[in-house]
Amino acid sequence: MAMRRTDGGAEEGYEHYEAIVVGCGPGGAAAASRLADHGVETLVLERGVEAGSKNVSGGLIYAEESAPYTIDDLFPGMREAVGERPITDYYIHNIAGKKVKTYDLTRLHEHDTDWCDAVLRRRMDAWLEARVHEKTSETGGGVLTGVRVNGLLRENGEIVGVTCDELDPITADLIVAADGVNSELARDAGLMDWEEPDEWFQGVKAVVEMDGERIEDRFAIGADEGVAHLFSGDLFEGVRGGGFLYTNADTLSIGTVFHLDSLVEERAEPHELLDALLTHPLLAQWLGEEYRELEYSAKLVPDSKKVAHREPYRDRLVLVGDAAGQMQAQGPIIKGMNHAVTAGALAADAFARTRRDADTESAGRAYTSMLEESGTMGKLRPRRYEYTSVVSERPLVTRVVEGVLNSPVGGVAVGNPLAKRLLGRAYNSPLLVGMLPDTETGYVTLPSVIGEKLGRTVHWENEVEPPALVDRIGELTYDTDVGNPHIRLRDESYAASGAAVTACPVSAEDFGGGCYRAETVKTNGTEETLVSLDTQPCVECGTCAIVADTEWEHPRGGKGVEFRQG
Amino acid sequence: MRSVVLTKGVPDFSEGAVSFNEEGHLERGKTPTVMNPNDRFALEAALQTRVRHGGHVSAMSMGPPGYASVLEEAMADIYADDLYLLSDRELAASDTWATAITLCSAIEKYEREVAPVDLVFAGFKTADGETGQTGPQTCWGLEWPIVTHVLALDIDPDEGRLRAKRLVEGDVDEIETVEAPLPCVVVADPEFAPTYRKASHRLEHKRLRAETEARGEEYEDHLTTWDHVDLNLDSEYIGLDGSPTIVSSVDPIPKAPAEREATMVDPDDGEAMESVFEELTAFAGGD
Structure with missing residues (x-):
C-alpha cells in the first residue's frame, strides 16, 4: 500500500507560516505582537522551557519619548504586571580606594525617558509570552517553547525558512531572528560573527534577596520608587567597565559589565570583579551580613557602536535586538531592551507594508530604512562617536590624556572648584557622554582621579561574604x-x-x-x-x-x- | 478519528504508598488506587492520534465508583474529552474474560449510541494482574484486528488504515512495521513515545491542554456511568459468576530479612577502616 506520510515528513512538503519569530524576549514579543496586529499568521519559537528562562539583562527597560514604539504601547498593563520598580533616582559613584565621589545622574537618565523600570527577565518575558501566544493564536499561529531553531532552510541558495532540533523544517515569508546575542541565525546568514573581543561586553549579575520594606528603608525610596547606582573607578583592577545596582520589588540586581577584550587582557575573573563590587565599603550601607544571593548569571552584550548591523537582513530574514547588535552601551547609558522592542515592531510593520511585493528582500530593506528614519540607528551608532573615536581611541592619544590626568596639573584641573561644578554637568550631558572614549580613561582613570581628588572616604565595614563560584553554580x-x-x-x-x-x-x-x-x-x-x-x-x-x-x-x-x- | 482508551485503576505499588499486612498480603483498603502505569502509553498514543488528526478521545474503565478518580487522571493527563465508567456490584471480582465481555459490550453500546469508533487503545498489562489478556480478549469480542507492542503509530484517515512499528522481542529485539485496516485495537508498548514534529501539532497539543485546564475540576460533568443493565449483560456472564479463572492461592514472595546489623566507622580512623577491609576481603573474590 502506498501511504502518504502524515507525520510531517518531507513527502508532504514543508509546513508553512506567514511569519516565524525566533525567540520570545522583548524583541521577538514586539515583532510577534505587531505581526498579529497586522493579521499575519505568526509562529513564535522559543528554546527555553518558558520565555525568560534563557534570558538575562542588567535589569532596566526604558521607554524613550522619541521611540516609535515602547513596550507598554504594545503590551498594555506590562508595567503594573511585571515592572519591579520605576527608577526615579540615578547616581554614579567614582571610586578611588575607599574614596568616593558621587554624582546625581537623574537628569541624564531622564533625558528622552518617558519611564524606566527595573525588571527581572523570567517574570517579564513569561508574562509577554502569554500575551503573545494569545494574540498570535488568533492568527493561526502561537508560541511554542522548548523548540530550538538551529539554522536556516535554503532553497537554491536563498533563505526560505528555518530548521529546528525538535520540529521538521518550516518555511515562512518572513523570518525574524530575535534569538539573542548568540544568534545562530545571524551567524548562519553571515550577518554577524564571533571574532573580535573588543566588539563585546560581558556582564555578570547577582540577584540578591531583600525585603521590599528594607529596600525602601535602606535606599531611602518610597514604595513606588526605585534607584539605580553605577560604579566606576579603580575597584576593578584596571579592567575597563563598571558596576550597577538596581532596586527590584523585593530583590536587588547587582552586577558588573566589562569590555571583553579588557577582561581577556587582564586575565581577570568576572566573578571576582563582581565580588570586588559586592564587598566594597560603599555597598555596606545597603547590604548587610544577611546577604543572600538568589541567582548568579552572565550575558554577553554587543557593543552597538561597533556591531549594530546597518542592514540587518538577508532574503526573508531580519535581525532584531541583540541578534542585530542593537545594544546601546555608552558610558553610564545602558539601553538594549527598548531598542529590541522598537526594532521588532518596525520589522513587523515593514513586512506588513511590503507583504504583497514579489521581491523577498523588500521587507528587510523597508525595515532598514525605518530603523534609520526612526532615529534608532542613530542612537545605536551615534555619529559623534564615530568622529571622535578615530582620534580618542588611538593608544597614543589615550596615553597622553592619561598622562595629563594623572599628573599633578591634570589632577588639579579635575580637582579645582570650577571642575567640581562642570563635571557633574558634563556627566549629565548626553552629548558629552556620547563622546566618552572607550578606553581606560573614561572607565578607570577619570573616575579614579575624580574619586581621589573630590571624593570623601567611606569608612563603613562591609560584611558581605559572596558565595564561592562552586556554590553559585550549585544554586x-x-x-x-x-x-x-x-x-x-x-x-x-x-x-x-x-x-x-x-x-x-x-x-x-x-x-x-x-x-x-x-x-x-x-x-x-x-x-x-x-x-x-x-x-x-x-x-x-x-x-x-x-x-x-x-x-x-x-x-x-x-x-x-x-x-x-x- | 474517534478513539476509546481502556484504562484500569491499580494499587499504587510505589514505595511509601503501598501497604502489606503481616502475611505479606496487599491491603487494598489502605493502598491508594492510581491509573495503571502502562496505560499512560495507551493514552499518549490516543492523544497523538487526536493531535495529528483531530477528533475525539473517550477514556473507559471498569471498576468500583472510586475509579472515577483514575478517569479524572486520564482527562488531566491527555485531555480526554469524556469519560465512561462501567461500575456495578454485579461486575465485581471479574477475571480478564468477564472484564473483556463487559468492555466489549460497552464499546458496542458506545458505537450504537455515541459514535462509531476507529481505534481502541489498551495498555500493556496491568501492574496488579500482569496477564496482558484483557486488551486482546476485548478485541476478540469486537472481531477487529489487533496490533500489539506498538512503539510508533501513523494513521492515514483517508485510506482508513494504520501503520505501526512494533517491538518483537526475542534473542534479538527487532522492530517490525505492520499495516492494518481501521477499526483496530492498538496495544501500546511501554516504550511508545509520541512524536510531534510539526509546529501545528504542538500548537494543537497546547490548545488542548489549555482547554482541559479550563474544564478544571468539573470532570464529573463529562463522566457517564453504565451498569450491567445499561450494557444489557446477563449477570451469569459477568463478575465472579462469569469468571472461569480461579486463583487457588497466593504465595507471598519471601522477603529479605529486615534486621541488619550496622556498625558506624569513621573513615578517618585508620584502624577501624583496616577492620572493614578485613571483613570485606572474604567477598572480594568475585566468585
Missing part, C-alpha cells in the same frame, strides 16, 4: 543534555583557548568545577598546557565562542541552564 537549575554537549573545543591548546579559563564567568584558574580548566600534560618528555571543557555548568553567555576556538551552539530546546530570575 543554578540545569537540565543537562547528557552525552550531547553544545560546545566543542576545536583547538585545546592554551594559546588558542586558554583565555576562556578566566574569561568564562563559570570557570576560574585552579577551579575544577567550571566549564574550562587548564591542565598540564606530559607527553614524550615535553610538557604542555591543554584546555579541557565540561559544558554542564555553562550559563550560555557565549564568551568562549569569542575568546576560545570552539564550535558553539545553544543546547537543544528546554535543555541547559534555566534562569529563575534572569
Whole structure:
C-alpha cells in the first residue's frame, strides 16, 4: 500500500507560516505582537522551557519619548504586571580606594525617558509570552517553547525558512531572528560573527534577596520608587567597565559589565570583579551580613557602536535586538531592551507594508530604512562617536590624556572648584557622554582621579561574604543534555583557548568545577598546557565562542541552564 | 478519528504508598488506587492520534465508583474529552474474560449510541494482574484486528488504515512495521513515545491542554456511568459468576530479612577502616 506520510515528513512538503519569530524576549514579543496586529499568521519559537528562562539583562527597560514604539504601547498593563520598580533616582559613584565621589545622574537618565523600570527577565518575558501566544493564536499561529531553531532552510541558495532540533523544517515569508546575542541565525546568514573581543561586553549579575520594606528603608525610596547606582573607578583592577545596582520589588540586581577584550587582557575573573563590587565599603550601607544571593548569571552584550548591523537582513530574514547588535552601551547609558522592542515592531510593520511585493528582500530593506528614519540607528551608532573615536581611541592619544590626568596639573584641573561644578554637568550631558572614549580613561582613570581628588572616604565595614563560584553554580537549575554537549573545543591548546579559563564567568584558574580548566600534560618528555571543557555548568553567555576556538551552539530546546530570575 | 482508551485503576505499588499486612498480603483498603502505569502509553498514543488528526478521545474503565478518580487522571493527563465508567456490584471480582465481555459490550453500546469508533487503545498489562489478556480478549469480542507492542503509530484517515512499528522481542529485539485496516485495537508498548514534529501539532497539543485546564475540576460533568443493565449483560456472564479463572492461592514472595546489623566507622580512623577491609576481603573474590 502506498501511504502518504502524515507525520510531517518531507513527502508532504514543508509546513508553512506567514511569519516565524525566533525567540520570545522583548524583541521577538514586539515583532510577534505587531505581526498579529497586522493579521499575519505568526509562529513564535522559543528554546527555553518558558520565555525568560534563557534570558538575562542588567535589569532596566526604558521607554524613550522619541521611540516609535515602547513596550507598554504594545503590551498594555506590562508595567503594573511585571515592572519591579520605576527608577526615579540615578547616581554614579567614582571610586578611588575607599574614596568616593558621587554624582546625581537623574537628569541624564531622564533625558528622552518617558519611564524606566527595573525588571527581572523570567517574570517579564513569561508574562509577554502569554500575551503573545494569545494574540498570535488568533492568527493561526502561537508560541511554542522548548523548540530550538538551529539554522536556516535554503532553497537554491536563498533563505526560505528555518530548521529546528525538535520540529521538521518550516518555511515562512518572513523570518525574524530575535534569538539573542548568540544568534545562530545571524551567524548562519553571515550577518554577524564571533571574532573580535573588543566588539563585546560581558556582564555578570547577582540577584540578591531583600525585603521590599528594607529596600525602601535602606535606599531611602518610597514604595513606588526605585534607584539605580553605577560604579566606576579603580575597584576593578584596571579592567575597563563598571558596576550597577538596581532596586527590584523585593530583590536587588547587582552586577558588573566589562569590555571583553579588557577582561581577556587582564586575565581577570568576572566573578571576582563582581565580588570586588559586592564587598566594597560603599555597598555596606545597603547590604548587610544577611546577604543572600538568589541567582548568579552572565550575558554577553554587543557593543552597538561597533556591531549594530546597518542592514540587518538577508532574503526573508531580519535581525532584531541583540541578534542585530542593537545594544546601546555608552558610558553610564545602558539601553538594549527598548531598542529590541522598537526594532521588532518596525520589522513587523515593514513586512506588513511590503507583504504583497514579489521581491523577498523588500521587507528587510523597508525595515532598514525605518530603523534609520526612526532615529534608532542613530542612537545605536551615534555619529559623534564615530568622529571622535578615530582620534580618542588611538593608544597614543589615550596615553597622553592619561598622562595629563594623572599628573599633578591634570589632577588639579579635575580637582579645582570650577571642575567640581562642570563635571557633574558634563556627566549629565548626553552629548558629552556620547563622546566618552572607550578606553581606560573614561572607565578607570577619570573616575579614579575624580574619586581621589573630590571624593570623601567611606569608612563603613562591609560584611558581605559572596558565595564561592562552586556554590553559585550549585544554586543554578540545569537540565543537562547528557552525552550531547553544545560546545566543542576545536583547538585545546592554551594559546588558542586558554583565555576562556578566566574569561568564562563559570570557570576560574585552579577551579575544577567550571566549564574550562587548564591542565598540564606530559607527553614524550615535553610538557604542555591543554584546555579541557565540561559544558554542564555553562550559563550560555557565549564568551568562549569569542575568546576560545570552539564550535558553539545553544543546547537543544528546554535543555541547559534555566534562569529563575534572569 | 474517534478513539476509546481502556484504562484500569491499580494499587499504587510505589514505595511509601503501598501497604502489606503481616502475611505479606496487599491491603487494598489502605493502598491508594492510581491509573495503571502502562496505560499512560495507551493514552499518549490516543492523544497523538487526536493531535495529528483531530477528533475525539473517550477514556473507559471498569471498576468500583472510586475509579472515577483514575478517569479524572486520564482527562488531566491527555485531555480526554469524556469519560465512561462501567461500575456495578454485579461486575465485581471479574477475571480478564468477564472484564473483556463487559468492555466489549460497552464499546458496542458506545458505537450504537455515541459514535462509531476507529481505534481502541489498551495498555500493556496491568501492574496488579500482569496477564496482558484483557486488551486482546476485548478485541476478540469486537472481531477487529489487533496490533500489539506498538512503539510508533501513523494513521492515514483517508485510506482508513494504520501503520505501526512494533517491538518483537526475542534473542534479538527487532522492530517490525505492520499495516492494518481501521477499526483496530492498538496495544501500546511501554516504550511508545509520541512524536510531534510539526509546529501545528504542538500548537494543537497546547490548545488542548489549555482547554482541559479550563474544564478544571468539573470532570464529573463529562463522566457517564453504565451498569450491567445499561450494557444489557446477563449477570451469569459477568463478575465472579462469569469468571472461569480461579486463583487457588497466593504465595507471598519471601522477603529479605529486615534486621541488619550496622556498625558506624569513621573513615578517618585508620584502624577501624583496616577492620572493614578485613571483613570485606572474604567477598572480594568475585566468585
